[in-house]
Amino acid sequence: MKMSAFSLWNDRKIEDLIGNLLRAGVFLSALVVFTGGVLYLAKHGGEPADYRIFHGEPNQLRTISGVLHETLAFQGRAIIQLGLLLLIATPVARVALSILGFAGERDWMYVGFASTVFVILIYSLFGS
Amino acid sequence: MTVWEFTLLVWTGSAVAGLLGSLTGLGGGVVLVPLLTLFFKVDIRYAIGASLVSVIATSSGAAAAFVKEGISNIRIGMFLEIATTLGAILGAFLAAKVSTAAIAIVFGTVLLYSAVLAGRPRIKTIGDEIPDPLATRLRMNGSFPTPEGIRHYCVRRVPAGFSLMFGAGALSGLLGIGSGAVKVLAMDQAMRIPFKVSTTTSNFMIGVTAAASAGVYLSRGYIDSGLSLPVMLGVLAGSLVGTRILFQAETKWLRLTFSIIILLLGVQMIYNGVAGKI
Numbered sequence: 001m002k003m004s005a006f007s008l009w010n011d012r013k014i015e016d017l018i019g020n021l022l023r024a025g026v027f028l029s030a031l032v033v034f035t036g037g038v039l040y041l042a043k044h045g046g047e048p049a050d051y052r053i054f055h056g057e058p059n060q061l062r063t064i065s066g067v068l069h070e071t072l073a074f075q076g077r078a079i080i081q082l083g084l085l086l087l088i089a090t091p092v093a094r095v096a097l098s099i100l101g102f103a104g105e106r107d108w109m110y111v112g113f114a115s116t117v118f119v120i121l122i123y124s125l126f127g128s
Numbered sequence: 129m130t131v132w133e134f135t136l137l138v139w140t141g142s143a144v145a146g147l148l149g150s151l152t153g154l155g156g157g158v159v160l161v162p163l164l165t166l167f168f169k170v171d172i173r174y175a176i177g178a179s180l181v182s183v184i185a186t187s188s189g190a191a192a193a194f195v196k197e198g199i200s201n202i203r204i205g206m207f208l209e210i211a212t213t214l215g216a217i218l219g220a221f222l223a224a225k226v227s228t229a230a231i232a233i234v235f236g237t238v239l240l241y242s243a244v245l246a247g248r249p250r251i252k253t254i255g256d257e258i259p260d261p262l263a264t265r266l267r268m269n270g271s272f273p274t275p276e277g278i279r280h281y282c283v284r285r286v287p288a289g290f291s292l293m294f295g296a297g298a299l300s301g302l303l304g305i306g307s308g309a310v311k312v313l314a315m316d317q318a319m320r321i322p323f324k325v326s327t328t329t330s331n332f333m334i335g336v337t338a339a340a341s342a343g344v345y346l347s348r349g350y351i352d353s354g355l356s357l358p359v360m361l362g363v364l365a366g367s368l369v370g371t372r373i374l375f376q377a378e379t380k381w382l383r384l385t386f387s388i389i390i391l392l393l394g395v396q397m398i399y400n401g402v403a404g405k406i
Binding site: 012014015016018019020022023025026029030033034036037040041044045046047048049051052053054055056057058059061062063076077078080081084085087088089090091092094095098107109110113114116117120121123124125126127 | 129130131132133134135168169170171173174181184185188189191192193195196198200202203206207209210213214216217220266267335336338339340341342343344346347348349350351352353354355356357358360361364
């Protein structure tokens, strides 16, 4: 039973790390979205809002490289989008951390499962 | 309506949705899309994009607390996430293929189902004691702290749970919601996971599931910064307040009221879908 007590302690440590990561990711992204929002509203707040017809977000804000490029130009909308990308990246980072955690426990079966999820997420973010 | 007015109104609406969602445990996403499409006349594709983003925020925020308490089962979560993420990518691709009217009808149906589920008291699965060979091989059986001490449980019917989770992921990707209702079905009914563990593990999985379809949504232009701004910040604020005020006594009436609202929104969504208004 000594073995299971050891792995329980290890699980707890990973869970603590994952908890902190999730909290930090959400907080940081909300902060970036808010900052971008202030800039966006200061510049475009008086314009009419219309979301009735779907045009799609402008092309340069649909890709990670495009968002980063526009953020450097200090565009409010791009900074909001950067915050949203950080938010999307948070669960991805959580999965990456889980791979390391399972590897630390030498649980290779779950290293495999977590890596599968990680590959699916990366495919979705960069492949589509 | 100017951008300022629109932002403030949508922020308020999203905050109320987030508050009700966290107080009733049903999630805010399920009322967000009807709120945006029916009242703010937002195109459903923008609405599901903004909703999906807010789902990631609330799920990650809530999951942080539960993981630290050691209630979520990260092995069950990780294994089932293979199914939900694959389903989510399929759902997100479908969202671009089917008509907006069809999305509205499916959405309405999910709302009706959620209303029924929310209206009746939840059967609290206690968890099984007999080990299942496959679940044991997958090292899913676990334990969690209760006031009476550590409780052990065994997981059952892994293949059924896995298939249902694929469906939950597909719905999440198609509709931009967390689809907690289907996850509950998979984990409580099929896998017989104790309800406290299933609720928190489901919450833990929602963020990863939504992230899988977010990539597809982003590249198709569904995630609009101007709309996501008030929706994400509003839902997050509402759900944070919701987790802090826990008034046990009113939960029953709150759930009932919320389920009636969901029911009405579901009928409206289906009607608008059939009438071709969405």
